[in-house]
Amino acid sequence: MHSLPLLSCRHGRTHLPILHLLSSSSPNPNPSPTMTPATSSSNPLPSFSNQQIKINGLKFSSLCSVSNTVTVSGDDVDEEMEMEKLVVVSFYKFADFYDYVDFRKPLKDLCEELYISGGIILAPEGINGSICGIRKSVEKVLDFIQSDDRLKGLRRIESPVTPEEEAIHHGHTSSSPLAAGEDAPFRWDHVRVKLKKEIVSLGMPSVSPNERVGKYVSPKEWNTLITDPDTVVIDVRNDYEIRIGKFKGAVDPRTTAFREFPSWVDDEFQLSPSDAQVECRGSSEEAEKQIEEERKSPPRVAMYCTGGIRCEKASSFLLGKGFKEVYHLKGGILKYLEEVPKNESLWEGECFVFDKRVSVQHGLVPGNFKLCYGCKKPVSDADMESPEWEYGVTCPYCYSSKSEEEKERARARQRQFEEWGVIGGPDKGRRPAKTADTKNAGDAQMSRSV
Numbered sequence: 001m002h003s004l005p006l007l008s009c010r011h012g013r014t015h016l017p018i019l020h021l022l023s024s025s026s027p028n029p030n031p032s033p034t035m036t037p038a039t040s041s042s043n044p045l046p047s048f049s050n051q052q053i054k055i056n057g058l059k060f061s062s063l064c065s066v067s068n069t070v071t072v073s074g075d076d077v078d079e080e081m082e083m084e085k086l087v088v089v090s091f092y093k094f095a096d097f098y099d100y101v102d103f104r105k106p107l108k109d110l111c112e113e114l115y116i117s118g119g120i121i122l123a124p125e126g127i128n129g130s131i132c133g134i135r136k137s138v139e140k141v142l143d144f145i146q147s148d149d150r151l152k153g154l155r156r157i158e159s160p161v162t163p164e165e166e167a168i169h170h171g172h173t174s175s176s177p178l179a180a181g182e183d184a185p186f187r188w189d190h191v192r193v194k195l196k197k198e199i200v201s202l203g204m205p206s207v208s209p210n211e212r213v214g215k216y217v218s219p220k221e222w223n224t225l226i227t228d229p230d231t232v233v234i235d236v237r238n239d240y241e242i243r244i245g246k247f248k249g250a251v252d253p254r255t256t257a258f259r260e261f262p263s264w265v266d267d268e269f270q271l272s273p274s275d276a277q278v279e280c281r282g283s284s285e286e287a288e289k290q291i292e293e294e295r296k297s298p299p300r301v302a303m304y305c306t307g308g309i310r311c312e313k314a315s316s317f318l319l320g321k322g323f324k325e326v327y328h329l330k331g332g333i334l335k336y337l338e339e340v341p342k343n344e345s346l347w348e349g350e351c352f353v354f355d356k357r358v359s360v361q362h363g364l365v366p367g368n369f370k371l372c373y374g375c376k377k378p379v380s381d382a383d384m385e386s387p388e389w390e391y392g393v394t395c396p397y398c399y400s401s402k403s404e405e406e407k408e409r410a411r412a413r414q415r416q417f418e419e420w421g422v423i424g425g426p427d428k429g430r431r432p433a434k435t436a437d438t439k440n441a442g443d444a445q446m447s448r449s450v
Helices: 074-083 100-113 135-145 163-169 219-226 258-268 275-281 285-294 309-320 332-339 404-420 436-449
Strands: 006-008 015-017 051-055 058-062 086-094 117-123 126-134 155-160 191-195 215-217 231-235 245-247 300-304 326-329 347-349 370-372 377-379
Touching (some): 219 231, 332 347
Antiparallel strands (some): 086 126
């Protein structure tokens, strides 16, 4: 079957497959709006001019004419349309990936070639990323990653993109640095592929989920586990993530970064007395009995995070500390919100995500929070009514911690964005000079982005 060219169409998506109709040598002055198959080579199909044809129930304008028969099934059209949809996919895989540095350039080159945006982290312990693009391009990138046997079986979560977000995302060209601005889910022309010591920073590279990891619990089984009174439910995310949503009854460690989790565990679960305490008490039978009584038995723990990656590492850490029963939510909060109906859910609030959607709700539909570009934390409509809120500069959560110098730098950054549409223009964070040349340059760049 011949491949179909893609033409622009304003029908909810940027591209739809259209029949390419070939010119006829004998134009028909009274063309019929209905396509009929040719009965023989001597009886060609009538030509068409500015007529409408139907494919899978959708009407399209035809400016060409027909000289042969082309058949396209509704299923083929649906499949092609599906492959052209914009998607966001988060993925990770812990693996022994010692040569991760060599993987960076070919991966980044492929993402740029396919106009994939987002961020990917490579480390000796594996890969972690969140990317955005049309489905067929995203699948090509994921296939390339999994062409390395060590990275096969990526744990992935796909999130839908609304038609409004998709329109914004496609509202610019790949050649323009102005892109669609800060409202796009991801910048079309920008992908980061970073090299780090860990794909998720616990600060303990020796902790390896490849060696041991907790037990996965499916979203459907999660409610039963966390409602058991003998289960301690721990949210291993950061405090600003937990602030906008968490599972009912979950413990908030109040950590500002994942690196703080090991210290919190040591403080919260004192599994044995210190060596100093043992030495002071001596070795009498009474002292040993007291030590045994003070020794805490590790509780049954159920942990969760956004997509599951932090829990895998946290569970490996807890097993190394002597915990016997360690469980974690497979696919994280995102999978739970996707699969569990709202009327059965124990989730309260919204889930923070690390892209420009900021937060999602049940069904992974976009949430109601915005992002403070001063501290990269979520803010509500009520937060933006605060006198400490200044768009692109501060919010109630970072106002008091920022110096006036930091605030002024943020204001300069915001002015540059308003002037050029992107951070990193010709003035690199400084307000562009008000000259005719500068204005002309800005007009020229803007014209190329339309």
